[in-house]
Amino acid sequence: MTGDTLPDWRDSLPWPAADTHKHARGRLGVVSGKATQTGAARLAARGGLRIGAGLVRILCPPDAAAVVAPTIEAIMLTPFGSDEALAEAAAEMDAVVIGPAAGVNEVTQANIRALAGTGAVLVVDADGLTAFEGWPADLFELLDRDDVLTPHEGEFKRLFPGLLDQGREAAAAEAARRADAVMVLKGPATVIAAPDGRLAINDNGTPWLATAGSGDVLAGMIGGLVAQRMDSFDAARAAVWMHAEAARGFGPGLIAEDLPERLPAVLAALFAQSSH
Ligand SMILES: NC(=O)C1=CN([C@@H]2O[C@H](COP(=O)(O)OP(=O)(O)OC[C@H]3O[C@@H](n4cnc5c(N)ncnc54)[C@H](OP(=O)(O)O)[C@@H]3O)[C@@H](O)[C@H]2O)[C@@H](O)CC1
Numbered sequence: 479m480t481g482d483t484l485p486d487w488r489d490s491l492p493w494p495a496a497d498t499h500k501h502a503r504g505r506l507g508v509v510s511g512k513a514t515q516t517g518a519a520r521l522a523a524r525g526g527l528r529i530g531a532g533l534v535r536i537l538c539p540p541d542a543a544a545v546v547a548p549t550i551e552a553i554m555l556t557p558f559g560s561d562e563a564l565a566e567a568a569a570e571m572d573a574v575v576i577g578p579a580a581g582v583n584e585v586t587q588a589n590i591r592a593l594a595g596t597g598a599v600l601v602v603d604a605d606g607l608t609a610f611e612g613w614p615a616d617l618f619e620l621l622d623r624d625d626v627l628t629p630h631e632g633e634f635k636r637l638f639p640g641l642l643d644q645g646r647e648a649a650a651a652e653a654a655r656r657a658d659a660v661m662v663l664k665g666p667a668t669v670i671a672a673p674d675g676r677l678a679i680n681d682n683g684t685p686w687l688a689t690a691g692s693g694d695v696l697a698g699m700i701g702g703l704v705a706q707r708m709d710s711f712d713a714a715r716a717a718v719w720m721h722a723e724a725a726r727g728f729g730p731g732l733i734a735e736d737l738p739e740r741l742p743a744v745l746a747a748l749f750a751q752s753s754h
């Protein structure tokens with residue numbers, strides 16, 4: 479990370495205390511797509527669970543429940559049949575990830591609108607961003623300052639046409655200001671910007687991450703940290719670094735499924751260095 483004046487996110491990682499229980503450790507919801515598109519949410523959920531959220535629940539359309547249920551163990555499942563029902567399920571969550579394979583449509587827009595009315599911190603990725611192409615202000619007005627948007631460059635251009643002409647750092651900073659939310663502009667050097675002006679550039683990226691679903695895992699990891707009440711900007715910085723570190727540790731042959739399974743090694747090294 480750049481920025482010598484920025485506090486190190488390592489000092490605010492949420493290690494469990496002796497009296498912690500799973501609910502206190504952070505409850506993360508991940509919204510799944512329809513029955514044929516549940517993998518992305520499962521990747522995100524696994525990332526959130528591995529990074530330490532005490533309880534992770536996939537929230538899925540009713541038709542997807544029979545597909546998701548046989549593929550999960552520790553991760554829990556709640557089907558929802560309407561945006562109201564989604565908001566009701568999310569009311570118990572500290573954070574919710576929405577977007578991976580959610581569908582680029584009005585249902586995804588309505589689901590984000592419903593989630594914005596809950597107390598959960600939102601991590602909006604992929605289709606959750608693209609669904610607002612042409613109407614970015616409709617998304618921004620729903621967001622709180624601790625919500626996080628995680629676009630790759632294609633998604634970023636859909637919400638902020640022309641802004642990348644200013645360069646990635648200036649563009650991410652301006653986007654965070656416009657959205658009034660934390661911006662994670664993904665790429666070989668991921669830029670993380672907060673609406674209060676904080677800015678960091680991740681410096682341990684690796685092209686092994688250029689594989690389908692790796693961004694879904696990252697969204698879940700950010701969600702898992704903010705569910706543990708880590709500051710959203712620090713959570714994004716930490717997750718981006720750990721995500722790349724996990725990929726570096728695996729190297730050739732990496733697929734997205736491998737990333738959550740590498741996290742214990744990454745976390746163990748950070749835990750050993752910490753003053754817990
Ligand atoms: N396991 C699963 O279930 C998975 C499900 N997934 C889900 O699938 C859905 C569709 O995902 P997607 O990847 O096809 O859509 P999207 O990323 O919008 O790409 C569309 C176009 O954008 C452009 N583009 C420009 N810059 C880019 C960049 N940096 N990175 C990538 N693209 C960039 C590029 O156009 P080009 O530059 O080639 O002209 C590209 O053709 C979505 O719901 C997602 O969540 C995935 O997460 C994978 C794992």
Ligand SMILES: Nc1ncnc2c1ncn2[C@@H]1O[C@H](COP(=O)(O)OP(=O)(O)O)[C@@H](O)[C@H]1O
Nearest residue numbers: 664665666683684685687688690691692693694
């Ligand atoms: N060449 C690269 N170097 C470093 N990181 C990369 C590279 N290509 C992709 N990544 C990282 O991989 C992830 C890809 O996310 P995304 O494009 O959303 O994929 P998906 O939608 O398939 O999950 C991001 O974290 C991005 O920063």
